[in-house]
Amino acid sequence: MTTQPKFGVGWGSPEEETSTTAAELAAAEAASSEKSAAAIEARVNQAVEDAVEEARPGLHKVPDPVEPAGEGALTDEERTRYEECLEGVDLGNAAWFIQGKALDTIATGRLFRDTPHKLEPERTYRTIEEWAPLEKGISVGKCSKLRAGWAIGEVLAARGYDVNPGQVREIVPVRNAFNLNAAVAVYVLVADSWGPDQVTAERLRNTVKMLPGDLELDQDEDVDALAKTIKGVLVEEIQPPASRAIPPAVTRAVDKTAIRIADELNRPRIPRSEVTLRLMEAFADPEDTTVYDAVLERMKEAEKAEKKAARKALK
Structure with missing residues (x-):
């Protein structure tokens, strides 16, 4: 009695069956690899498109105006809407120097040089001053100012x-x-x-x-x-720096005070040099800081007045 193969695997010789099976497996593996590569490529392309769309500025990204959800703290949805609007505001603040940089790049590289002139199609643009008003509606003066200021604006915005x-x-x-x-x-x-x-x-x-x-x-x-x-x-x-010379009025006041001290000490006079010495001793006295504290306070007041005057002068 002839027994049929249990799973009906082919009729040829073992060698033929092995060769056929290997070829089928190789073909299946190749097809699978192609599908896998295609799938990966499709995912990468989609990710790139999503990233470009995310980075692309546009009015559609700013939420539509709606009434408040209530009083007090923002809801999660309102917080998200607020942050999206802040991004739009920041983009507007930065737009002018972004535009300036773009214009400067176009002008410096003469990237307009093979664009047909809008009013004279038989020729191309020769200068940024021709290109900007006709192609982008930007006046020559505004174009010049944007080009001149964008680098400063960029640094200040970064700060x-x-x-x-x-x-x-x-x-x-x-x-x-x-x-x-x-x-x-x-x-x-x-x-x-x-x-x-x-x-x-x-x-x-x-x-x-x-x-x-x-x-x-x-x-x-x-x-x-x-x-x-x-x-x-x-x-x-x-405001030229104040002179450190002793004003005459102060000198006269010192002399008068020295006469009073001489009277107290029953002396005919007190030399100004002696007064200066005693003041310096009192100023440097580590145990009695009365003179030191008085001098420090006067210097603080003078410095404050100088700063105020300088700030007023800068205005």
């Missing part, structure tokens, strides 16, 4: 300042005369003097006007060091 093109325009001359850090330093000086929220184009303009024509700045100094240097120069220009 946390909310800066606008009008403010930056006032310190571009400092960048041109010295360097980028010097221009940023002028802004930092004004922000430190009045507060970051009180910086105006007028205050920046007035500060720049006060810079002396023979001002010399170290090219290697950082922004904060330059701000201190510039402040010191301006204070000296506006």
Whole structure:
């Protein structure tokens, strides 16, 4: 009695069956690999598209205006909506120097040079001044100002300042005369003097006007060091340092007081040099700090008055 194969595996020889099975497995593995590679590629492409969409600015990303969900603390949904709107506000604040950098890159590389002229299609654009108004509706003047100020705006934004093109325009001359850090330093000086929220184009303009024509700045100094240097120069220009010579009125008062001391001691007179010596001894006395405390208080008041006068002068 002939017994049929239990699972009906082929009719050929064992060698033929083995060869056929191996070929089928190889084909199946190749097909599987192709599908796997295609699947991976599709996932990568989708991830790239999602990332690009996430980074792309757009009005559709800003939530629509809706009434409050209630009083008091924000709900989770409101908090998310608030954060999304803040991103939109920040984007608007940064947009001007992003636009300026883009324009500067286009102008510097003459990337418009093979774009057909909108009014004269037979030729291409020759300059950024031709390209910007016709292609993007940006005036020549605005284009020039954005290109000149974007680097300053970028640095100030990185330092946390909310800066606008009008403010930056006032310190571009400092960048041109010295360097980028010097221009940023002028802004930092004004922000430190009045507060970051009180910086105006007028205050920046007035500060720049006060810079002396023979001002010399170290090219290697950082922004904060330059701000201190510039402040010191301006204070000296506006208000020369007070003379350390003893005013005549003080000398006369000392002489009168010395006469009173001489009367108390029943002496004909007290030399001014002796008065000075005794004052110095009293000032340096570690056990009795009365004179020291009085001198310290007077010096604090004088320093406060000098700072107030310098701040007023910078305004």
